[in-house]
Amino acid sequence: MSEKSVFTRILEGEIPSEILYQDEHCFVIRDIAPKAPTHLLLIPKKPIPKLSDATEEDRELLGHLLFTAKKVAQAAGIGDAFRLVINNGAGAGQTVFHLHLHILGNVQMSEGSLAL
Ligand code: AMP
Secondary structure (H helix, E strand, O other): OOOOOHHHHHHOOOOOOOOOEEOOOEEEEEOOOOOOOEEEEEEEOOOOOOHHHOOHHHHHHHHHHHHHHHHHHHHOOOOOOEEEEOOOOHHHOOOOOOOOEEEEEOOOOOOOOOOO
16 A cells, blocks of 8 residues: 555644644645645545546545635635645646645736746
């Protein structure tokens, strides 16, 4: 079996981090190195390494993540202006190989600024 991701270790309490929200399928923490005034990570409890590894059986989970992202953004007070980012693969800047959505708020929405 492959090694546990840092996010699974946080979920299991091995690495300290405040879990801001959780339900049966996912949880939310603050990014340790925020790239925007509000920078949250929404993480499925199922350790799918990256979005392109998701299968048909993950379809409902992926929908749940998107819907939860909007609820979390609203609860965090950024419901009217936020950006969701998923880095898929090392070539796209992914560094933690456990699927996660970056929820960024109060970010400069300048044209073309996709880089995190
Ligand atoms: P990515 O580059 O899309 O894989 O994003 C991984 C993110 O996880 C980065 O923004 C890191 O700052 C963040 N990160 C890594 N370790 C931790 C941690 N222990 N707690 C919170 N965020 C973390």
